[in-house]
Amino acid sequence: MEKWGEMRNKNGGSYGKGGKSWSKGKWDKKKGKSSRACMFKPKPIDEICAENECPAFDKVNGTGCGYTARILHESVWVGTYLTDYEDPTSYTEGFWRLFQYINGSNSDGAKIEMTVPVITSLWMDTASLEVEESYMLFYLPAIHQDSPPEPTNDDVFLETIPRQYVYSRAMGGNSPSKERWQRTFNDLYRALEMDGITPDIVNIATAGYTRPYFGRQR
DSSP states (O other): OEEEEEOOBTTBOOOOOOOOOOOOOOEETTTTEEGGGGTTSOOOHHHHHHHSOOOOEEEOTTOOTTOEEEEEOOEEEEEEEOSOTTOHHHHHHHHHHHHHHHTTOBTTOOOOOOOSOEEEEEEEOTTTOOEEEEEEEEEOOGGGSSSOOOBSSTTEEEEEEOSEEEEEEEOOSSSOOHHHHHHHHHHHHHHHHHTTOOOEEEEEEEEEOSOTTSSSOO
16 A cells, blocks of 8 residues: 655645555565565565556656655546545445446446555645545546546546656555554655655545555555
């Protein structure tokens, strides 16, 4: 999973409406260390995107310590509203609405390949920085970018995300706690501040790239 924080600049701004437990590990006699040491090390994104279709991006030269900077190309996503992004039931319901869309609940009856990442996008109140709105988004494969089928569910929408800078900090492990999410957001913000970058925190997002509990995570 990753934390995405945006920075408003000439290349693109924010995008809008229509993105706990783990095993203890085993001792590796050959390497002389426990597998637990790498449990939280995130799976490399290049490896993930070689196995799954990902949105197109360019890695920015000069990526700093504690974060990665990318330019995300303009792309079409399918999204849905989340009534409460912290409620597992709301999250699951949102995921299945989008899964039904790619499984044929669309104007073409098309079966669409699952892609990564799955984004949970949070929009904050500018004064209180409390979450006002939250959405879940699936990236649509390149073959559907020019003419994506329309959703048949009124709670599902198509969203074009413009070209923009995205700053992220990767994390591994399964089902991280709320405290770990918050700590990672804070670490990302501090890393950007140290490089003189002021991110747009009105819109922040998490991006899950891997299937939980199946292999190395990101």
